[in-house]
Amino acid sequence: MPTSLFDNRKSVIHRLNPVTKLVALLAIIVIVFAIPVWWVSAIVLVVVIVPAAVISGSGGRLLSLSLKILIPILLVLFIVQGLTFPGGETILWRWGVLKLTTEGLLFALGVGSRIIVLILASILLVLTTHPGQLMSALSEHGMSPKFAYIISSTLQLIPAFSDRANSILLAQQARGLSLKGSPFRRIKVMLPLLSPLVLGMFTDVEERSTAMEARAFGSPAKRTSLIPVPDTTLQRVLRWVFVALALGAIATPILMGIL
Amino acid sequence: MEVSFNDVKYTYPGGVEALKGITFNVPTGQSLAIVGQNGAGKTTLVRHLNGIFQPTSGTVTVGDWTTAGHTIAELSARVGYVFQNPDEQLFARKVFDDVAFGPRNLKFDEEAVASAVTEALEETGLTKEAQSHPHHLSLSERKRVALAAVLAMKTPVVVLDEPTTGQDHNGVRMIASIVKKLREANRTVIAITHDMDFCAENFERVIVMAQGEVLADSSPENVFNLPEVLAKARVEAPQLERLASSLGWKSHPMNVDAFVDNLEAKSR
Amino acid sequence: MIKLSDVSYAYPDTDHYTLTNVDLDVPQGEVVGIVGASGAGKTTLAKIISGFIPHVDGGALSGRIEVDGINLPESTLAIAVSHVGLVIQSPFNQISGAKFTVREELAFGLENQGVEREEMATRVGEVAKLLGIETLLDRSPYALSGGQQQLVAIASMIIMRTPVLVMDEPTSQLDPGGTRMVFDVMSKLRDSGITLVVFEHKVELLREHASTVHVIADHQIVASGPARKVLSDPRLEKWAIGTTRYTRAAALAEEKSLLPKSTELPVSLEDSIDVFKGFKNLKKG
């Protein structure tokens, strides 16, 4: 029973044209990766992402979903980089060859803040964007329907994948598989379930693409859409502003290098 | 083993009220068919038996256990559930290993595992495929592998979700004889089906469901003689029952032999 | 409308033919049934008639395949699908995965064809009414029961209005009422000039709705003819398709000399009422 991550609400953020949100997401990613200082990410987070999340009303789900992904990544990042950063001089704590250095921590902070922005912004887009509308909007902007489908169905695929994993796991429990015990034991018993998951996904994808073709998916006609995709002049302007900001961000380090 | 539903209600997270207070009891060794319109709540109902779903309110008991107090893995020793979609269930590289998975989890010794698997494969007509990869079989064969996998666990309760879907004549006959064998072994069988002839010929009791409720619960002869109930649940009587009533007979033949016996009686 | 001559096919990486020397002739505006045991090659033939073999599945295909005046193997898939629609065996996989409601799911194919918005909305309404799924329109196509999902899958192809419609076990998960409804819809579509090819196990319904029936066994078409004649053939048991209880009851009655030997056993309720009414009269006379 795959379900979408899409959190069906009526906020301004939900009603934005999906392309506006996609352009904003790409611009944000370009900006935080082009200017590699942690406080740029912090500014983006405070000025753009947090207000957008609050307005959308999907902030709670955003937080719970992204924490699940971020906590393990950030833990590993800070432990590994903090302890083993080459050339770390300012030692805060040491144990054998391992030393916790300020440089290492700062490096982890730089990388970590960008990952936080990347993940939060992406999940917010998925939560507030109707996948069907994203596809329609992208093809209205001249993207090939196939490519548009790949993008919008990938957003659906993540939850589909976890639903499928969940039902396979349930089926095995129904055949006596016990998940009690240490996390290590649980991972051990769950590993063999990965291959049917992947195999099943592949056969599904193959058959599904047949079914899609049968519904004129390869048709050369210009696509229309049942549900109109809202767009406004303001949003059109906004999109160019984002593009300009992204270009500016790319230019900044180059210009600073020259000067 | 006896199972029972006590005023079970279930509402999906999206708000669909799938079960609106279901109460019934299936004694040990009974064979029960559940029929009814698409979306009636049949699948939702039986998924409560092994704890995949827990009631929003009410209780489900299996023997002396309440499902709420036990894990799915624990319940699996008592209830074998064959998923409607075999691809959610099969995972090993060989049919044999897949069928052996359940018995091994239930701690059968290797000898018992081998004999349980061999027997289950034979009953489902898959002996030749023991070493095949499940994903290389056709859908109807994979459905039978899924069935074999549950039979091999030798649970006192067996639940089948639309077992005859996509099966040809031989497949349906095979499943009918499995139901018969389970009954003879005094195991409880609950099957969901849309095939009324299969239902009339192989089950002693029929429950008719529509819109999350039980509309009728009796023997096939009685249930298939309730035209309003059948219409409401978008179900029809088995073929020969429809013929008998069109011919104005008072009797309710549930299979070919009964029909012809009647014919013979009338001609005497 | 559909003409196959001497068609043989082997899947890629196999050393045997799944279908050999198949000839098939389907006139326009008919419902034609095709029956066969599991693994007989029904799905394979369905894919050949709708162009997915050879355009999607490769393999070795020979012979001539013409549908709605198009030579399918020499055409493209995009052209093929505008002439012939295929309802695949698994409803779950017919759902596009890109749509959030049943309403949009139904419109998906029309969007691809560039149909105007108002017309799409009208056609979605019509097809939903036809298949009795109006109340599901605003639900997610995934949060449905098996049978409900199958109805959505069928509707999503009917809405395309292709001149030829091929259905691979379209009623496998439907309740008896829903099965009848889908067969009635097929007859309605036929009356509007559409040609339908149905791969089915439900012999009784095929007898009532199909004009012609073909049997696939041993990689070939082994019997073809009027529905009643083909579907009362005792060899159906040997081919693992099975006859209806009506046929079996009449055969047993004949064996016990309760009925006179007939040339064609009854297949449907109506057929058998005729036969057994005759029996009553015979006894009285």
Ligand SMILES: Nc1ncnc2c1ncn2[C@@H]1O[C@H](COP(=O)(O)OP(=O)(O)OP(=O)(O)O)[C@@H](O)[C@H]1O
């Ligand atoms: N994952 C889900 N989320 C929300 N609603 C669901 C979900 N699955 C099923 N439903 C709804 O719950 C009700 C009961 O569904 P269920 O699958 O139990 O029906 P069923 O009797 O098994 O039907 P079928 O004969 O078509 O398999 C239906 O209205 C269905 O649309």
Ligand SMILES: Nc1ncnc2c1ncn2[C@@H]1O[C@H](COP(=O)(O)OP(=O)(O)OP(=O)(O)O)[C@@H](O)[C@H]1O
């Ligand atoms: N992709 C494939 N590659 C190789 N062999 C295949 C492939 N698909 C099907 N086959 C084989 O071709 C034969 C016919 O399969 P097909 O799916 O057409 O049968 P079917 O009549 O539709 O059966 P069912 O009633 O189970 O759906 C089977 O023996 C099957 O194993």
Ligand SMILES: [Mg+2]
């Ligand atoms: Mg069901």
Ligand SMILES: [Mg+2]
């Ligand atoms: Mg098939």
